[in-house]
Amino acid sequence: MKVVYTDAHRQHNPPFEIYDDVKVPYAETAARAEVIIATIREQQIGPIVSPRDHALRYIEAIHLPEYVRSLRRHSQQLDTNGVLYPSYFMSDTYAPVTPGTFAAARAAVDAALTGADLLLHEEAAVYSLCRPPGHHAAHHSMGGYCYFNNAAIAANYLSAHGRVAILDIDYHHGNGTQDAFYDRADVLYVSLHADPATAYPYGSGFAHETGRGKGRGFTVNVPLPKTTNDADYLRVLRTALGYIKKFAPEYLIVSAGFDTFIDDPIGGLRLTHHAYSSIGKAIAGLSLPTMIIQEGGYNVSHLGSIVGDFLKQFQG
Numbered sequence: 001m002k003v004v005y006t007d008a009h010r011q012h013n014p015p016f017e018i019y020d021d022v023k024v025p026y027a028e029t030a031a032r033a034e035v036i037i038a039t040i041r042e043q044q045i046g047p048i049v050s051p052r053d054h055a056l057r058y059i060e061a062i063h064l065p066e067y068v069r070s071l072r073r074h075s076q077q078l079d080t081n082g083v084l085y086p087s088y089f090m091s092d093t094y095a096p097v098t099p100g101t102f103a104a105a106r107a108a109v110d111a112a113l114t115g116a117d118l119l120l121h122e123e124a125a126v127y128s129l130c131r132p133p134g135h136h137a138a139h140h141s142m143g144g145y146c147y148f149n150n151a152a153i154a155a156n157y158l159s160a161h162g163r164v165a166i167l168d169i170d171y172h173h174g175n176g177t178q179d180a181f182y183d184r185a186d187v188l189y190v191s192l193h194a195d196p197a198t199a200y201p202y203g204s205g206f207a208h209e210t211g212r213g214k215g216r217g218f219t220v221n222v223p224l225p226k227t228t229n230d231a232d233y234l235r236v237l238r239t240a241l242g243y244i245k246k247f248a249p250e251y252l253i254v255s256a257g258f259d260t261f262i263d264d265p266i267g268g269l270r271l272t273h274h275a276y277s278s279i280g281k282a283i284a285g286l287s288l289p290t291m292i293i294q295e296g297g298y299n300v301s302h303l304g305s306i307v308g309d310f311l312k313q314f315q316g
């Protein structure tokens with residue numbers, strides 16, 4: 001499978017995030033992408049291609065233009081070691097702006113759109129190693145380490161060519177992605193995530209949220225208890241894949257977060273490293289043109305190997 005990657009993400013490296021009024025080191029580090037790409041090279045998972053530039057209008061189809069302009073302006077105006085926080089268009093304490101943030105976030109979108117182009121050219125499976133991640137970024141807000149919603153922008157782009165399903169397996173609910181398609185029937189959003197009553201992003205992703213208007217029935221949320229183990233997860237995933245099969249999309253986008261891993265410092269269900277090849281195998285079993293977009297996953301010691309196990313299921 002082709003892998004889309006650029007080291008442009010390195011220029012986005014915020015020094016801190018804030019929990020309970022305390023500044024702690026930023027968990028969404030450049031090292032995350034570095035260990036993943038190193039594993040891809042070692043395990044020869046696929047040829048690595050650079051993203052191609054895409055017009056800003058694809059971002060503005062999902063995000064308020066003034067939000068996009070503001071992120072660009074703030075990034076450009078900061079001094080070398082400047083960090084902007086808080087500001088308008090920030091929904092929480094986990095997405096500070098640094099001088100390289102806009103360029104890195106835009107490169108991540110380009111990686112997602114280049115992956116989408118490859119699918120349109122009959123590639124069966126593509127992995128876009130996006131960093132920063134995207135699924136918490138909403139119409140006019142950054143948050144939860146996310147600035148532009150890579151998966152939503154790619155899904156909207158692909159939706160001009162056929163129905164799209166998004167399967168979100170990050171530990172956290174993809175509130176930004178859900179919002180983007182909440183009233184649309186041509187993009188199905190299915191998410192498995194920790195119960196939003198007790199986990200970030202709090203208050204979005206309950207089972208009763210199923211879509212609105214024409215979109216009713218095209219959002220599926222499956223909140224999970226923190227005690228969810230490999231077998232539990234696989235069982236729920238198979239049910240979720242059933243919804244996708246029934247929808248019969250032209251394209252599948254997987255918002256792939258690996259913070260469900262038991263030893264993840266930010267998330268953490270009870271999934272062991274064995275789970276990720278099984279999860280990959282089950283999803284690959286749908287035999288749909290599939291784009292995998294990197295979201296969360298913060299245990300840098302294990303991230304390379306669990307992402308590698310997952311991706312290998314989509315080869316050949």
Ligand code: SP5
Binds near residue numbers: 134
């Ligand atoms: C893309 C993504 O995975 N974003 C996650 C954003 C999570 N934000 C903060 C979660 C706070 C978790 N509580 C701290 C636990 C420290 N041991």
Ligand code: ZN
Binds near residue numbers: 170297
């Ligand atoms: Zn997450």
